[in-house]
Amino acid sequence: MATSATSTRARVAATLKRRHRSEFLFRAFGLAAIALSLLALATLFIDIVWRARTAFVQTTITLEVFLDESIIDPEGKRDPAELRRSDTQTPIRAALRERFPEVTNQGQRRELYALLSGSAPFLLASRLVREPELIGQRIKVDLLASDDVDMLMKGHISRDLPPEQRQINDRQIGWVDAMVAAGEVRQPFNAGFFTRGDSRDPTTAGVLGAIVGSALTLLVTLALSFPLAIAAAVYLEEFAPDNRWTYLIEININNLAAVPSIVFGLLGLAVFLNFFGLPRSAPLVGGMVLSLMTLPVIIIAARAAIAAVPPSIREAAMGVGASPVQVVFHHVVPLALPGILTGTIIGMARALGETAPLLMIGMVAFIVDTPKGFTDAASVLPVQIFLWADSPERAFVERTAAATLVLLGFLVVMNATAVYLRRRFEVRY
Amino acid sequence: MRTMSVADRTRSGVIAEFPDAAAGTAAKPAAFETRELSVFYGKKQALKGINLDIDKGEVTALIGPSGCGKSTYIRCLNRMNDPIPGCRIEGKVLLDGMDVYAADIDPVELRARVGMVFQKPNPFPKSVWENVAYGPRIHGLAATRAELNDIVERSLQRAALFDEVKDRLQEPGTSLSGGQQQRLCIARALAVDPDVILMDEPCSALDPIATAKIEELIDELSGNYTIVIVTHSMQQAARVSDMTAFFHLGDLVETGPTDTIFTTPRDERTEGYITGRFG
Numbered sequence: 253m254a255t256s257a258t259s260t261r262a263r264v265a266a267t268l269k270r271r272h273r274s275e276f277l278f279r280a281f282g283l284a285a286i287a288l289s290l291l292a293l294a295t296l297f298i299d300i301v302w303r304a305r306t307a308f309v310q311t312t313i314t315l316e317v318f319l320d321e322s323i324i325d326p327e328g329k330r331d332p333a334e335l336r337r338s339d340t341q342t343p344i345r346a347a348l349r350e351r352f353p354e355v356t357n358q359g360q361r362r363e364l365y366a367l368l369s370g371s372a373p374f375l376l377a378s379r380l381v382r383e384p385e386l387i388g389q390r391i392k393v394d395l396l397a398s399d400d401v402d403m404l405m406k407g408h409i410s411r412d413l414p415p416e417q418r419q420i421n422d423r424q425i426g427w428v429d430a431m432v433a434a435g436e437v438r439q440p441f442n443a444g445f446f447t448r449g450d451s452r453d454p455t456t457a458g459v460l461g462a463i464v465g466s467a468l469t470l471l472v473t474l475a476l477s478f479p480l481a482i483a484a485a486v487y488l489e490e491f492a493p494d495n496r497w498t499y500l501i502e503i504n505i506n507n508l509a510a511v512p513s514i515v516f517g518l519l520g521l522a523v524f525l526n527f528f529g530l531p532r533s534a535p536l537v538g539g540m541v542l543s544l545m546t547l548p549v550i551i552i553a554a555r556a557a558i559a560a561v562p563p564s565i566r567e568a569a570m571g572v573g574a575s576p577v578q579v580v581f582h583h584v585v586p587l588a589l590p591g592i593l594t595g596t597i598i599g600m601a602r603a604l605g606e607t608a609p610l611l612m613i614g615m616v617a618f619i620v621d622t623p624k625g626f627t628d629a630a631s632v633l634p635v636q637i638f639l640w641a642d643s644p645e646r647a648f649v650e651r652t653a654a655a656t657l658v659l660l661g662f663l664v665v666m667n668a669t670a671v672y673l674r675r676r677f678e679v680r681y
Numbered sequence: 682m683r684t685m686s687v688a689d690r691t692r693s694g695v696i697a698e699f700p701d702a703a704a705g706t707a708a709k710p711a712a713f714e715t716r717e718l719s720v721f722y723g724k725k726q727a728l729k730g731i732n733l734d735i736d737k738g739e740v741t742a743l744i745g746p747s748g749c750g751k752s753t754y755i756r757c758l759n760r761m762n763d764p765i766p767g768c769r770i771e772g773k774v775l776l777d778g779m780d781v782y783a784a785d786i787d788p789v790e791l792r793a794r795v796g797m798v799f800q801k802p803n804p805f806p807k808s809v810w811e812n813v814a815y816g817p818r819i820h821g822l823a824a825t826r827a828e829l830n831d832i833v834e835r836s837l838q839r840a841a842l843f844d845e846v847k848d849r850l851q852e853p854g855t856s857l858s859g860g861q862q863q864r865l866c867i868a869r870a871l872a873v874d875p876d877v878i879l880m881d882e883p884c885s886a887l888d889p890i891a892t893a894k895i896e897e898l899i900d901e902l903s904g905n906y907t908i909v910i911v912t913h914s915m916q917q918a919a920r921v922s923d924m925t926a927f928f929h930l931g932d933l934v935e936t937g938p939t940d941t942i943f944t945t946p947r948d949e950r951t952e953g954y955i956t957g958r959f960g
């Protein structure tokens with residue numbers, strides 16, 4: 253008896269060393285994997301932030317402009333619609349000539365005018381619509397510099413390059429330097445990036461249109477897929493008879509979750525646009541297409557959450573005489589809600605980052621105006637990123653990165669919401 | 682069907698055809714009458730033609746070895762087996778002469794009349810108050826909040842729990858001790874004012890002191906309610922019940938007054954089980 257006991261212990265001891273080693277190896281592998289993925293993530297994130305950082309300031313040039321009434325508003329009516337179209341370019345150019353009186357040559361003057369963004373007169377005109385009392389005065393105005401000056405100031409255009417390889421020549425650099433020395437060049441926070449829509453001119457291109465487009469599209473997606481998915485999940489999990497049809501539907505839902513998203517885009521094009529004649533590029537259609545994609549994701553998550561509700565709770569409710577629908581909606585769904593919400597937000601986050609199906613239904617158009625409704629033409633954040641990444645101007649590079657950062661910010665907010673909601677609705681039982 | 686008490690034998694043959702006439706002839710009015718009740722889970726037969734009467738206002742204990750079909754039987758009485766896939770029921774279950782499995786019977790209404798307490802305490806993950814108020818609320822038993830408060834308080838008092846929880850009515854029911862949770866579940870069942878309370882091993886998850894409290898409670902409730910209790914404890918059956926039914930492998934072996942079953946069992950299987958020779 254004693255000998256067999258000691259030999260058993262010896263054998264256990266012998267295997268123990270091997271077990272400890274394999275455990276150590278397993279842990280080391282796990283740690284290495286986590287470290288690697290964190291490193292990749294950090295690299296990606298730092299790279300984007302680094303590229304995007306300069307997009308959050310914008311170079312302006314301060315000029316003393318005489319807002320000559322005889323040019324801007326010769327009839328003196330101060331009509332906003334007229335003011336918006338008024339000639340603010342002439343006073344701005346006059347101010348530039350005044351600032352650099354030594355420039356008299358026609359060609360050099362054109363180079364001088366090119367220091368300012370082509371959008372500067374429009375911005376001044378819309379300021380005059382808001383503050384018509386400025387007309388007739390001589391005031392200092394901050395005017396948007398051109399994208400080349402902006403890039404030069406941000407160091408994205410090297411002064412060491414041979415002049416023929418850069419967008420800005422030595423004479424222009426001389427003027428910019430003179431104004432920098434005089435404190436007339438500033439780099440304030442680029443609020444316009446968040447308050448303006450897309451533009452061909454990188455200095456005035458903003459993400460507001462895309463943000464609103466994304467929000468409207470996701471709203472449609474949520475409104476369509478959340479109730480539908482809960483209804484489908486509850487029915488399949490609680491009420492569906494156990495037969496071949498149910499089985500077939502279950503299999504198909506699981507398969508739908510794995511369908512490439514562009515297929516849903518093609519479906520949207522064929523059915524929603526061509527058959528039902530819904531408007532192109534509209535958040536309504538975008539949301540419908542995306543809900544096709546998120547529905548199976550939410551259904552699967554909701555079914556898992558519903559199945560995880562302990563049967564004792566159902567029995568308790570049934571035992572006091574709750575009807576099947578009461579059992580489900582008073583007890584099962586509230587208890588499954590954290591899981592359902594998590595699944596929903598994962599689905600919505602996927603929808604937020606989706607580009608391919610939206611290209612198919614025309615949400616890739618160049619849209620300047622911020623959409624005001626579900627049927628207005630709109631763009632969404634990932635498509636906006638795609639469009640800017642495709643633009644040749646150097647100034648769009650930083651904006652592409654900044655828009656990506658905005659998109660990531662939204663994802664972080666959505667995930668934080670998911671965590672919060674899960675905590676909020678979690679119940680112990 | 683093999684062994685039945687004399688009382689059962691005299692009743693059984695007649696009642697299937699003339700339930701109303703039979704009710705008068707019985708010594709005590711029966712709350713439940715089961716006639717040739719068979720239950721199948723898929724192909725497996727869990728109950729084999731049970732004929733058993735459950736007397737009104739009495740405590741009936743169901744005993745028998747594990748897997749003999751006690752839970753299956755008790756769950757037939759308020760149709761809790763309905764949602765189990767593949768579960769098939771043959772025979773008749775009559776509650777006050779009314780066929781429980783008839784097409785026009787609403788199981789929701791039935792379960793309001795026949796409450797149930799489960800093996801593991803299963804309060805809703807809501808407040809103590811909400812737990813008790815849930816039943817009356819869905820059945821519309823209270824017109825005002827004050828009435829509902831009344832029902833909750835009365836039910837908790839009848840479940841001998843009120844004094845312990847009167848200051849914690851808004852705390853979650855799951856924060857109570859196991860024994861308190863089980864009494865909360867009893868209060869929840871009492872709140873819808875049932876005629877019958879079914880208890881499937883209500884004390885198996887409790888310590889002796891909590892068990893004693895529940896047994897005391899069963900004692901107090903008997904008379905006003907018909908109680909059916911499944912138990913694995915012979916002592917418990919002997920202490921709380923008026924009638925005892927012994928199940929074995931899906932058969933009802935023997936039924937009768939608890940004293941008789943425990944002192945002079947007729948069937949040797951009953952004797953073997955209650956003396957602890959097999960089980």
Ligand SMILES: Nc1ncnc2c1ncn2[C@@H]1O[C@H](COP(=O)(O)OP(=O)(O)OP(=O)(O)O)[C@@H](O)[C@H]1O
Binds near residue numbers: 725753
């Ligand atoms: N949902 C089910 N599906 C299939 N078979 C079942 C199901 N529930 C019970 N059974 C079977 O029916 C028989 C009776 O089970 P039941 O639960 O009624 O026994 P019991 O007497 O309550 O046992 P215990 O004392 O262990 O609770 C058992 O053989 C069991 O395996």
Ligand SMILES: [Mg+2]
Binds near residue numbers: 881
């Ligand atoms: Mg049981």
